[in-house]
Amino acid sequence: MLNPQWLRTFTTLAELGNFTRTADHLGLTQAAVSQHVRHLESRLGPLMLRRPRRLELTPAGHAFLAYCQEVEQADKRLQLRLSEADAEHGEVSLISPGSIGLSLYTELLDLQLASPGLVVRHRFAPDDEVLDAVLNNRYELGLVSLKPDDPRLVATLFAEEPLELVVPAHGKGHEWSDLQRLGFIDHPDGQAMATRLLSRRFPGHPGIRSLPLRGFSNQIGLILEPVARGLGFTVLPCYARQAFARQEEIRVVEGGASVVDTLWLVHRAEWPLSSRAQLALEHLRRRGKFRNV
Known part of the structure; x- marks a missing residue:
């Protein structure tokens, strides 16, 4: 099994494109970053080409980066499952159209003030980006203006605008x-x-x-x-x-x-909403601003 620290080093290096910046970002020495990459390449083959001013991933490097991202998402899902019984600690993630997002974000900040253990993560996005983010588990809750027919999603009426x-x-x-x-x-x-x-x-x-x-x-x-x-x-x-x-x-x-x-609330159908998401929706319901929640 590959060392998780090596995976973090590689993904950061792929993002920043520079050994020195990667070392600073991770709190490591540049020699440690180079060593992690050597360990990976001894197992997987060449992963990147060292150019004078930039790094370039090989096809194997791109495949490994995708694997690292899958591991990161799996870790997030695990943390969500392990912590979902605690409604007042952890992340509430929502992606929505901009108009209703302006109101939702301030309402969720009020919830965070009441429950400081929560972290609110919100993004403005059009419908197609919302669906992609929820389907790929980057956000737990999403709002769209057209009801999706994807069986992987639950869609319920949220509000009329x-x-x-x-x-x-x-x-x-x-x-x-x-x-x-x-x-x-x-x-x-x-x-x-x-x-x-x-x-x-x-x-x-x-x-x-x-x-x-x-x-x-x-x-x-x-x-x-x-x-x-x-x-x-x-x-x-x-x-x-x-x-x-x-x-x-x-x-x-x-x-x-x-x-x-009409605005529709969407989330993944394969697993129940986390207790934090349920708390957020109950908060919005009590405020009465979005009558169809």
Whole structure:
């Protein structure tokens, strides 16, 4: 059996690409790092080529790196199983779309304050990345906007999230001419969301591409900043709007047809949720913010 320290040395060296940085990162001497690699190569054959300015993995090196990553994931699963009876210590991992993630993350931080033994790990990601992360055990919980049909996953209704037309606090948005005067603040999903909502609110009008573009941001927490400053309007999911700190500087245009997205909670079907994940979901249920939890 290979020494686990050798595996850690190799994966770190493959990531950093430098013997000196690897030694510093692991608290070892450079000679120790070289020795670990020699031990591995005496068993497995050449794993990397030493170039003057970089290291290059051989095909055997790539295969061994994949093996190291599998061992690391197996170790994480083992630690999860061994510690799952302790609901207030360990990691709560969640990957979700950005809009609802803004609300979820702060709620989970409140849980961490109440149970300091917990560690919250959250990532914003689109649906396909969420599914891949949950299926490959990088995150225990995930949220997606389309219910998956993969038998390896359990999917339960989590919440409904309406799209909202958001304008500056003193702006208007009931007429198409109001939107023409304001102009559009775009974001990565902006045109798709705006098309879905505005085509129902303003049937017969030429669509979002006909409106002047006033700005763009790919940071979901900043999309409403130009709106609050009077620079334009946007269309966002309600959880993203609710997370904005200065609600008094923006306004949701009510009335008209609505568009509501459904969010699904997913996790692996082959094993039960850890007690920490169950605690987190119970916390969200008690807060009542996500009524379908």
